[in-house]
Amino acid sequence: MKRAKAFLSTFLLALFVYLSLTLAAGMPEYSMAPEEPWSQIIWSFEEFVLGISVSLIVASLVDHILCRTEDFRMMNPVRWGIILVYSIPLFIEMAKANLDVAYRIITGKIEPAIVKIEPDLESDLGLTFLANSITLTPGTLTVDIDDKKSEMYIHWIKIGEDPTENIAGRFVKWIRRFAE
Amino acid sequence: MTWPMMVILILLIISVIFNALGTIGLHRFPDVYTRLHAATKCTTFGTIFMTFTVMAYSIRRYVIMTDGTKFLNMAIHTFVALIALLITNPTGAHAIARAAHKMGIKPEKAVKDDLEDKESEVS
């Protein structure tokens, strides 16, 4: 049963990526009726057959890699919606980060340190998201993760007070909503 | 010059400026970690803005042309490229930082190094 669920989720993900990449790719360009724009976004039958067979091969090869833990919380589409909403605060933080790094490139004022934070997240997905978010935001870069004790080592370009709260606090409460 | 063209041009200029900052930072900062800061953040942000530009451009072409299926296709492919960039780029930076620390490169002018302390405790 677990194997079947892992197989099915890998298959659906692979099929989704394949279909989004081949969207309207096999269509003759100017033959569709221009008054119906949505009739152009459609797959041909051959596209479906090829996509399903490739996804079956992929799913049979890598399902034990994608679903390593027996945990299928991410099958829930609500969590994917929360990831989309999360991209908005992440983008704002990224814009701030880039202005900050641009300022430091021009003036050269740095005071780097490697600090330890304890974000208290359990799942691998949550830690991965947190590490990537930290790397993309103000003056911080993940150097190492201890996933057993849930500790992260962060290179901070300008050292400040209370690293756990200042670096990870903004993201942890978002990431708990979809990954824990 | 119409306003969609202005928006697209402004996005393009932001992208080129941030890529330039990343390149300058690569030469201006003193050690590996700070160089990673400049290179990863600025060039990722610049390239994200490049994908935004191309998405806006192709959607605009799709709207003003009656037979522009190709451009909608281009917008979707650019979105997939954006997601690939967002996942792969910070992970690559993280791998390089970890490798540099395991090679024994110390962060220059560092005030504090918790990871160093932890490694010396274990060994």
Place this chain on the structure above:
Amino acid sequence: MIELTTAFYAAALAIALYIIICALRVFLGPSAADRTVALDTINTLVIGGMIALGAAMMETLFIDIAIVYAILSFITTLFIAKYLEGGVS
């Protein structure tokens, strides 16, 4: 919209210039990690340039190649990092 095509070509030209400047760091870099950082930056810039050229020439194929290049360059970076750490174990 013809001027925008020119703007995309100009952006691709600027990115080519940045790639040359980054290549300087590949030659200069004191340690192997510095060179890897410069190579990673070059990879990201190549992806941006490919996307700009794809928009300028109106070829979706360039953007497909950019996606594949992103994933392959990521794997290359991971392998170099693993090698620098001290072998694939």
